[in-house]
Amino acid sequence: xxxxxxxxxxxxxxxxxxxxGLAIERWCDIKQVVIPVNQHFGEPIQPLVGVGDMVKRGxxxxxxxxxxxxxxxxxxxxxxxxxxxxALSNNLEGPCIVIEAQEGVSGDDFMAPLDAFTCSKDExxxxxxxxxxIGMGGAGFPAQVKLAPSKPISVVIANGAECEPYLxxxxxxxxxxxxxxxxxxxxxxxxxxAPEGVIAVEQNKIRAVPLLEKAISSSPRTRxxxxxxxxxxxxxxxxxxxxxxxxxxxxxxVPSGGLPMDVGCVVQNVGTLCAMVEAFRDGKPLIERGLTxxxxxxKKPVNVIVPIGALVSDLVAAGATQVNEESLRKVIFGxxxxxxxxxxxxxxxxxxxxxxxxxxxxxxxxxxxxxxxxCGRCMRAxxxxxxPALLAVAIxxxxxxEAEKIGLLDCIECGTxxxxxxxxxxxxxxxxxxxxxxxxxxxxxKEAQNAR
Amino acid sequence: xxxxxxKSLYLSSSPHAYSPVSTSSLMLSVVxxxxxxxxxxxxxxxxxxxxSVLVSIASAVIGEYLFRKIIKATTTITDGSAxxxxxxxxxxxxxxTPLWMVALGALFAIVVAKQFFGGLGSxxxxxxLAARAFLLMSFPAAMTTWTMPNGMTVHADALSAASxxxxxxxAATSQIADATSAATPLGLIHGHYTIPQIAQYxxxxxxxxxxxxxxxxxxxxSMGESSILLILLGGxxxxxxxxIQWIIPVSVIGSTFIFSxxxxxxxxxxxxxxxxxxxxxxxxxxxxxxxxxxxGQALYGVGIGLIIxxxxxxGGYPEGVTYSILIMNILTPYLNKIRTKKYGYVAPLxxxxxxxxxxx
Numbered sequence: 001x002x003x004x005x006x007x008x009x010x011x012x013x014x015x016x017x018x019x020x021g022l023a024i025e026r027w028c029d030i031k032q033v034v035i036p037v038n039q040h041f042g043e044p045i046q047p048l049v050g051v052g053d054m055v056k057r058g059x060x061x062x063x064x065x066x067x068x069x070x071x072x073x074x075x076x077x078x079x080x081x082x083x084x085x086x087a088l089s090n091n092l093e094g095p096c097i098v099i100e101a102q103e104g105v106s107g108d109d110f111m112a113p114l115d116a117f118t119c120s121k122d123e124x125x126x127x128x129x130x131x132x133x134i135g136m137g138g139a140g141f142p143a144q145v146k147l148a149p150s151k152p153i154s155v156v157i158a159n160g161a162e163c164e165p166y167l168x169x170x171x172x173x174x175x176x177x178x179x180x181x182x183x184x185x186x187x188x189x190x191x192x193x194a195p196e197g198v199i200a201v202e203q204n205k206i207r208a209v210p211l212l213e214k215a216i217s218s219s220p221r222t223r224x225x226x227x228x229x230x231x232x233x234x235x236x237x238x239x240x241x242x243x244x245x246x247x248x249x250x251x252x253x254v255p256s257g258g259l260p261m262d263v264g265c266v267v268q269n270v271g272t273l274c275a276m277v278e279a280f281r282d283g284k285p286l287i288e289r290g291l292t293x294x295x296x297x298x299k300k301p302v303n304v305i306v307p308i309g310a311l312v313s314d315l316v317a318a319g320a321t322q323v324n325e326e327s328l329r330k331v332i333f334g335x336x337x338x339x340x341x342x343x344x345x346x347x348x349x350x351x352x353x354x355x356x357x358x359x360x361x362x363x364x365x366x367x368x369x370x371x372x373x374x375c376g377r378c379m380r381a382x383x384x385x386x387x388p389a390l391l392a393v394a395i396x397x398x399x400x401x402e403a404e405k406i407g408l409l410d411c412i413e414c415g416t417x418x419x420x421x422x423x424x425x426x427x428x429x430x431x432x433x434x435x436x437x438x439x440x441x442x443x444x445x446k447e448a449q450n451a452r
Numbered sequence: 453x454x455x456x457x458x459k460s461l462y463l464s465s466s467p468h469a470y471s472p473v474s475t476s477s478l479m480l481s482v483v484x485x486x487x488x489x490x491x492x493x494x495x496x497x498x499x500x501x502x503x504s505v506l507v508s509i510a511s512a513v514i515g516e517y518l519f520r521k522i523i524k525a526t527t528t529i530t531d532g533s534a535x536x537x538x539x540x541x542x543x544x545x546x547x548x549t550p551l552w553m554v555a556l557g558a559l560f561a562i563v564v565a566k567q568f569f570g571g572l573g574s575x576x577x578x579x580x581l582a583a584r585a586f587l588l589m590s591f592p593a594a595m596t597t598w599t600m601p602n603g604m605t606v607h608a609d610a611l612s613a614a615s616x617x618x619x620x621x622x623a624a625t626s627q628i629a630d631a632t633s634a635a636t637p638l639g640l641i642h643g644h645y646t647i648p649q650i651a652q653y654x655x656x657x658x659x660x661x662x663x664x665x666x667x668x669x670x671x672x673x674s675m676g677e678s679s680i681l682l683i684l685l686g687g688x689x690x691x692x693x694x695x696i697q698w699i700i701p702v703s704v705i706g707s708t709f710i711f712s713x714x715x716x717x718x719x720x721x722x723x724x725x726x727x728x729x730x731x732x733x734x735x736x737x738x739x740x741x742x743x744x745x746x747x748g749q750a751l752y753g754v755g756i757g758l759i760i761x762x763x764x765x766x767g768g769y770p771e772g773v774t775y776s777i778l779i780m781n782i783l784t785p786y787l788n789k790i791r792t793k794k795y796g797y798v799a800p801l802x803x804x805x806x807x808x809x810x811x812x
Contacts, residue, residue, distance in 0.1 A: 012469055165469060256796035330462045336469040343461055364462055365470060371573045373475055374739045384795035389744055390788060407794045415467035422474045429465040
């Protein structure tokens, strides 16, 4: 089979061997969770419970009307201790529901199982929403919105690229639960009526391929005539980015400002697919997730399933992982290329937390920006074919019209440009700020026009 | 709460990983790629060539250090770019150029052509070539006096026997009469000698023998442009390391070849003589002064080739590489406007309201 990929990109040291061989552990017996209310991309939702209420595991604790919303569920059984703003993994404060386990409070409150292949499309979408499922790869896009595209879908892509260094949870999921990945893919195909399903795996996870292929050939869905296959891709960052993945697999490009459905694709992370399987088969909402905890200052790298809202500091205290405090310099939620550095690790795991990294002394380089030498490495690496070097100049000189022309708003903020820059220029960092400025400028222009 | 005080953790916007390639490692690769040509040049012209290299590099580095000190800016000599500029200057001036002249050229390159414009990455003109143009205008005699490589003898009778326009012959042969100076192949062709005559002059049996001799590098000229083979070796090293890309060398050499052929020059002779090959790999690819976009780079290369051929065919100088690159440098900002089509613009679509981030 031909190995596919997209144009541009980089291949940073993978560092996946630290945790790639470790089976996923369950670490769900914890005493306290701090569940952020708004973990999805979209409108905010409101708590449905009050302080002092007793909740069961899986009970809905927050929700709202609105298209871009998903409900939230208690990830452990216990008592609501507080509802208050807490520091989140995006470095903002947001309302959180604190649940403490309590003697005598136990039990699950799951939904009834539902057969995705016999129920109606609306029932299936309602189930996905009720289970609180969002894109678990990072963006947190509500799944029921993604699964109700307004355009015909020709292919569903299971995203097993996992292109960020260190992270291995998707790889382990594909190795340990290939049947669930395939079943989840089949469910997604059924919901969006797609004729084809592709599991996209990078070459460095090649050992998952035979397992997935076996799961496909032995799946009852294949016997029922559904067309699914595995596609191997060259290991390259940011191939796990939706747009790059679609281009790598289909050769098509998602139009600027458009969505994957514009080119007939739906992309779902393999973890999300497994969560969907649980939502239908077990009636279990998204209340726990697997993640990789690793990094140079992590003495005990793990792939571990934890309840949503588990504080990383509690996981460390409980011994799920160990941190070398001596060399610890940076804590990151997510991968090293797109993750968020946080000031401490008393921060809850969210539905879209794919990993937590403890980076050591040797991995953190205080970046001294040097002048751009115009080598063009950023331009060749940019998967969006923007011109980061020229874009940075436009932003620095305040020429936002030029910046927009170069493609500031098309930047997916993958950070490849800053990764390759030999002068250690903070390119993507400038673009993040620049995007906000440009949006503000456009907003003001629009208002001025409307006022006239 | 964490056991560790918060202030001990770094916070920064992603990415949190960086490629090990740095400005200085890129500059070091360029120096490495130039070493074969440099060593061969020293072999050809002896200790004075070595001194020229050392003086040029030292002047460039010291010039940069002192200038940055005077304007109270950060020291930048560790990035290695001054070393590269210094080395390049030594390689593109005649091998026996007086050392003070080399030093002056290096200072001009660093201070005037580079630092006056803001230093590395901001200079509009290639510093080494600006220095060569400056020296050529200031000291035309010294900059056009070429030396015979060690162990090379020529057959001057091949030229005097020819019936050439009297003035051109006189100019060329007057140089040759001097035992220590020599005529370069380009100088001879500019003096209206034919290629078979030049072949004979350099002791080659036929035209193919001359090409071979030029390719291997046994002819008078500046150190850097002597051996095409060693230039290619260095150039391929840079290409394989990803320090430079193929577009500029290919378009410069290719267009020089094609335009010279169209204008009735010998295309093989044209690309094997003077600085075409050296410039294609080491000068036209200069980061600061070449366009960044692929199409811009192709046009830039074609423009350089065109101007080289026009100067060689119609100009007063036998060589045209320096000026052709300096002229195309002016166009770089405009060529940068010709950008690659962005991702997602293949089929234009009205911007949708819900912009969506990439999921990993």
